[in-house]
Amino acid sequence: MEDQNKMEEFQAKIDAGIKIEPKDWMPEKYRQTLVRQMSQHAHSEVIGMQPEGNWLTRAPSLRAKKILMAKIQDEGGHGLYLYCAAETLGVSRDKFIEWLHEGKAKYASVFNYPSPTWADMGAIGWLVDGAAIVNQVSLQRTSYGPYSRAMVKICKEESFHQRQGYEIMANLAKGTKEQKEMAQGALNRWWWPSLMMFGPHDSDSANTKDSMTWGIKLETNDDLRQQFIDKTIPQIELIGLKIPDEKAELQENGSYKTSEIDWDEFWNVIKGNGPCNAQRLKHHIKAHEEGAWVREAALAYGAKNN
Amino acid sequence: MSKDNQGPIWEVFVQSKPGKPFRHVGAVHAYDKEMAMENARDLYTRRSEGTAIWLVKADDIVASQPEDNGAFFDPANDKAYRHPTFYVMPEGAKNI
Ligand SMILES: [Fe+2]
Ligand SMILES: [Fe+2]
Numbered sequence: 001m002e003d004q005n006k007m008e009e010f011q012a013k014i015d016a017g018i019k020i021e022p023k024d025w026m027p028e029k030y031r032q033t034l035v036r037q038m039s040q041h042a043h044s045e046v047i048g049m050q051p052e053g054n055w056l057t058r059a060p061s062l063r064a065k066k067i068l069m070a071k072i073q074d075e076g077g078h079g080l081y082l083y084c085a086a087e088t089l090g091v092s093r094d095k096f097i098e099w100l101h102e103g104k105a106k107y108a109s110v111f112n113y114p115s116p117t118w119a120d121m122g123a124i125g126w127l128v129d130g131a132a133i134v135n136q137v138s139l140q141r142t143s144y145g146p147y148s149r150a151m152v153k154i155c156k157e158e159s160f161h162q163r164q165g166y167e168i169m170a171n172l173a174k175g176t177k178e179q180k181e182m183a184q185g186a187l188n189r190w191w192w193p194s195l196m197m198f199g200p201h202d203s204d205s206a207n208t209k210d211s212m213t214w215g216i217k218l219e220t221n222d223d224l225r226q227q228f229i230d231k232t233i234p235q236i237e238l239i240g241l242k243i244p245d246e247k248a249e250l251q252e253n254g255s256y257k258t259s260e261i262d263w264d265e266f267w268n269v270i271k272g273n274g275p276c277n278a279q280r281l282k283h284h285i286k287a288h289e290e291g292a293w294v295r296e297a298a299l300a301y302g303a304k305n306n
Numbered sequence: 307m308s309k310d311n312q313g314p315i316w317e318v319f320v321q322s323k324p325g326k327p328f329r330h331v332g333a334v335h336a337y338d339k340e341m342a343m344e345n346a347r348d349l350y351t352r353r354s355e356g357t358a359i360w361l362v363k364a365d366d367i368v369a370s371q372p373e374d375n376g377a378f379f380d381p382a383n384d385k386a387y388r389h390p391t392f393y394v395m396p397e398g399a400k401n402i
Binding site for chain 1 (some may be wrong): 335
């Protein structure tokens with residue numbers, strides 16, 4: 001049993017908006033929730049480099065290539081900010097990677113979808129980064145200090161990601177008939193996976209209640225998803241593409257009503273049966289193992305020089 | 307999997323421009339000082355966020371303990387005379 005007084009003091013701090021710092025007392029379950037969520041977030045940034053890396057060598061211009069390279073580098077950086085923040089909870093970097101490779105830690109399911117055309121680079125930046133931004137803006141106020149600070153840094157860097165993606169889509173949408181179709185195809189592919197990024201309905205989300213009591217989460221999955229839908233639908237219409245949901249309609253309150261998400265697909269991809277789950281993890285393990293000799297050599301060199 | 311090692315953690319402090327204080331921005335893993343400096347530059351100043359970097363090995367940092375905060379910071383609590391608002395100025399005093 002955890003000390004009742006400490007628990008009350010802890011909750012009072014959260015309620016007063018005082019951040020929790022690494023050495024502060026915290027309930028074990030708060031720590032575990034953060035370890036899970038922050039490492040999952042870090043892994044997502046890193047695995048998320050793969051679908052975009054797929055197009056690096058085939059970017060249509062030098063400008064496009066430089067932009068894509070800078071974006072992918074940012075995502076790697078986001079992963080590192082988050083691993084460092086998560087390590088303050090007393091779990092080592094090696095451990096986080098080991099848990100990822102063993103399948104004990106997850107990453108965002110959205111990165112288990114393929115990126116078959118150049119337009120997918122547009123759709124990913126616009127929609128996947130767009131959805132991540134809505135979530136991350138909210139997390140800037142999260143109760144754990146190191147996580148909150150990492151989010152502030154990440155949010156500053158994200159808006160270029162979304163804008164470069166929307167620029168790609170806008171250009172394709174006003175191009176040839178084939179280009180416009182390519183843009184629409186990518187929008188159709190990424191629309192539903194991006195909506196799924198916000199997670200299950202709050203009524204089906206095991207973690208939402210505790211996370212909100214403890215200020216880890218500030219807004220519910222459904223609220224965040226709705227914010228994203230309401231921002232994005234006018235952007236779809238502006239560039240002349242079709243909303244990939246025939247039932248989507250604007251309601252009187254200014255908010256859009258959309259069709260139900262295919263939750264069977266959602267759970268299926270989480271369980272590992274998405275189109276690229278095996279490939280993504282295999283690639284990460286391979287890259288990590290092939291770098292082992294570098295880490296060993298650097299460790300020996302560092303031991304000699306420090 | 308064989309025992310892995312990511313190297314020690316270095317805390318990173320960046321000065322945004324001359325005259326500003328160094329601010330903690332995060333950490334990096336690196337095996338020696340030179341690599342730590344290059345990693346910190348690549349990770350924390352990709353958008354010209356700084357003109358100078360300090361690195362400190364995390365193990366070398368001495369930190370106060372939050373559970374001692376009450377007693378530890380107590381000596382400062384009852385010394386209101388350290389603040390300018392403690393003093394009564396004569397009516398009409400200006401520029402002080
Ligand atoms: Fe990111
Ligand atoms: Fe991003």
